[in-house]
Amino acid sequence: MPKIKTKEKAEVKPSTKKKYILWIEDDFGLVALYKTMIGTMPGIELEVITLGTIALQRIKEIEAGIAEKPDLVMLDLLLPDGINGDKILETMRQTTSTKDIPVYILTNYGGEEMENELTKNLNAEKYMIKTEWSPSKLMPFLREKLGLR
Amino acid sequence: MEKAEASQKIIKIGELGYVNKNCWLARNLGYPPSKRCQYCNSKFKDCLFERYLVITLILVSLLLTTSYLIEQSISKLLIVSIFILVIAYGYFFNKSTEKLIISNFEEGKAKNALKDLSDNLKYKVEEQTSELRNQKEKVEKALAVEKQAHELEKHANEELKHLDENKTDFMLITQHHLRTPLSVNNGFIDLMLSGIFGKIPTKIKDVILRLSESTQKEIDVVNELLDVSSYQIGKDMIHLDHSIDFEALMNETLKDLTAEAESKGIYLKYEKRGEIPKVPADRMKLKLVLTNVIDNCIKYTAKGGVTVAMEVKNDKLLISVADTGIGLSDEVIQNLFKQSFHRGEQAKKLFAVGKGLGLYLSGKIIEGHHGRIWAESLGDGKGSGFYIELPVKQEINQSIKIENNTNINNK
Numbered sequence: 001m002p003k004i005k006t007k008e009k010a011e012v013k014p015s016t017k018k019k020y021i022l023w024i025e026d027d028f029g030l031v032a033l034y035k036t037m038i039g040t041m042p043g044i045e046l047e048v049i050t051l052g053t054i055a056l057q058r059i060k061e062i063e064a065g066i067a068e069k070p071d072l073v074m075l076d077l078l079l080p081d082g083i084n085g086d087k088i089l090e091t092m093r094q095t096t097s098t099k100d101i102p103v104y105i106l107t108n109y110g111g112e113e114m115e116n117e118l119t120k121n122l123n124a125e126k127y128m129i130k131t132e133w134s135p136s137k138l139m140p141f142l143r144e145k146l147g148l149r
Numbered sequence: 150m151e152k153a154e155a156s157q158k159i160i161k162i163g164e165l166g167y168v169n170k171n172c173w174l175a176r177n178l179g180y181p182p183s184k185r186c187q188y189c190n191s192k193f194k195d196c197l198f199e200r201y202l203v204i205t206l207i208l209v210s211l212l213l214t215t216s217y218l219i220e221q222s223i224s225k226l227l228i229v230s231i232f233i234l235v236i237a238y239g240y241f242f243n244k245s246t247e248k249l250i251i252s253n254f255e256e257g258k259a260k261n262a263l264k265d266l267s268d269n270l271k272y273k274v275e276e277q278t279s280e281l282r283n284q285k286e287k288v289e290k291a292l293a294v295e296k297q298a299h300e301l302e303k304h305a306n307e308e309l310k311h312l313d314e315n316k317t318d319f320m321l322i323t324q325h326h327l328r329t330p331l332s333v334n335n336g337f338i339d340l341m342l343s344g345i346f347g348k349i350p351t352k353i354k355d356v357i358l359r360l361s362e363s364t365q366k367e368i369d370v371v372n373e374l375l376d377v378s379s380y381q382i383g384k385d386m387i388h389l390d391h392s393i394d395f396e397a398l399m400n401e402t403l404k405d406l407t408a409e410a411e412s413k414g415i416y417l418k419y420e421k422r423g424e425i426p427k428v429p430a431d432r433m434k435l436k437l438v439l440t441n442v443i444d445n446c447i448k449y450t451a452k453g454g455v456t457v458a459m460e461v462k463n464d465k466l467l468i469s470v471a472d473t474g475i476g477l478s479d480e481v482i483q484n485l486f487k488q489s490f491h492r493g494e495q496a497k498k499l500f501a502v503g504k505g506l507g508l509y510l511s512g513k514i515i516e517g518h519h520g521r522i523w524a525e526s527l528g529d530g531k532g533s534g535f536y537i538e539l540p541v542k543q544e545i546n547q548s549i550k551i552e553n554n555t556n557i558n559n560k
Contacts, residue, residue, distance in 0.1 A: 040340075
């Protein structure tokens with residue numbers, strides 16, 4: 001089994017050579033899956049945040065220049081503390097240093113209204129349903145979006 | 150009551166004791182003093198003229214008696230002069246009295262008439278005011294009832310809307326919760342099969358493939374469950390967009406389904422027949438229809454493959470999906486898009502999961518586009534063809550609610 005490289009604390013900054021994905025996901029089964037998956041993908045550094053409040057805190061830290069800006073954000077919608085993905089995306093879009101970060105919604109919540117709101121009004125790159133985006137489809141997609149071969 | 154009294158007042162004239170002109174004639178006809186005048190209802194003895202005449206006659210009698218007693222020529226002349234004077238006085242008195250009587254009568258009549266008119270007017274005004282008041286009260290009551298009904302209706306609509314939103318939210322959350330563990334299973338199975346954990350022994354790989362298949366089927370069921378429930382709730386609407394590039398939509402759909410066809414070892418090809426204009430449609434819903442129909446064909450085709458074609462005929466876009474699968478009987482064809490839990494008998498034999506819902510939904514969506522969807526078969530075992538016909542021109546910027554009168558619980 002390959003070594004899984006994940007970043008658990010904010011102050012440990014990832015190598016600038018690697019592409020840095022901030023993955024907001026609360027389900028431990030899925031966290032394990034995505035960590036395993038990214039672990040097989042060289043050149044990518046992964047950090048997982050499981051709570052909305054921590055995600056909002058991170059946006060503030062990025063704005064203050066004390067946390068690194070991710071190359072790409074994978075965002076789940078329903079989070080246990082009630083600070084959901086839409087709120088996180090909205091805050092990101094209102095914050096200068098995070099407003100241009102590409103955000104991909106990866107959720108199992110399939111509301112059409114929500115999809116329109118996030119992709120059209122809050123400029124999410126894509127609205128993806130987890131059951132449709134298993135690793136064999138997700139891995140090449142992420143490589144392409146991060147400009148990796 | 151008041152009205153009757155008022156009309157009586159009109160008749161009741163001469164109450165001051167004067168007699169009118171008609172009574173003068175009546176008196177000349179010799180009515181006894183105790184009788185009442187048929188016009189003024191007063192007794193004739195009260196008539197001033199009669200009193201005057203009686204006084205005159207008494208005066209004449211007194212003078213005649215006096216002249217007889219005196220018996221002197223100067224006195225006779227004087228008496229005759231006085232008599233003439235008295236008669237003349239009586240005549241003029243009578244004339245002036247008559248004038249007075251008439252003028253008083255006219256004045257009284259006018260006064261009475263005015264009073265009666267005023268009473269009448271007052272009565273009528275009061276009557277109409279009360280009628281208006283009643284009507285106003287009735288209108289106010291009706292308005293209050295209407296307002297109450299309106300509020301009830303508004304409240305009921307809000308409740309329904311709320312219930313509808315709650316149901317949809319409930320379904321979305323339920324679907325989310327059902328999908329999450331399935332995504333984990335599906336994801337890890339996918340990782341295992343991709344070989345990142347090393348080579349898997351054949352026996353274990355077979356088991357993993359079965360797990361993969363059943364997980365995928367469960368994902369399909371969960372997906373369809375929400376589609377159907379949201380359509381049953383009636384929330385889903387068709388939002389027409391006039392510039393749908395069907396070629397791009399078709400390519401996108403086929404790209405998503407290629408892997409499934411390849412995994413079954415069958416072909417999936419697209420034949421373009423002529424230029425395809427942009428067609429008004431709800432892109433998201435149409436993609437669901439195309440996916441459902443093509444996926445259905447792939448599922449029931451074991452050998453050969455599926456051919457999709459698109460062409461424009463008589464201002465209508467015709468999409469055909471033909472497979473080389475098990476085919477459909479006439480009975481199945483008739484019911485295919487009507488009932489949500491209907492599947493062909495042949496299909497049941499194959500124990501395929503869940504596809505009854507997809508075609509039902511597709512039928513509803515195409516209906517909402519003013520289009521037509523139907524199936525044809527060459528007979529059992531000879532493959533089937535599915536056809537979707539959509540109008541190329543249709544009024545856009547409209548939202549069509551999908552009619553939903555089929556109760557899925559019936560079947």
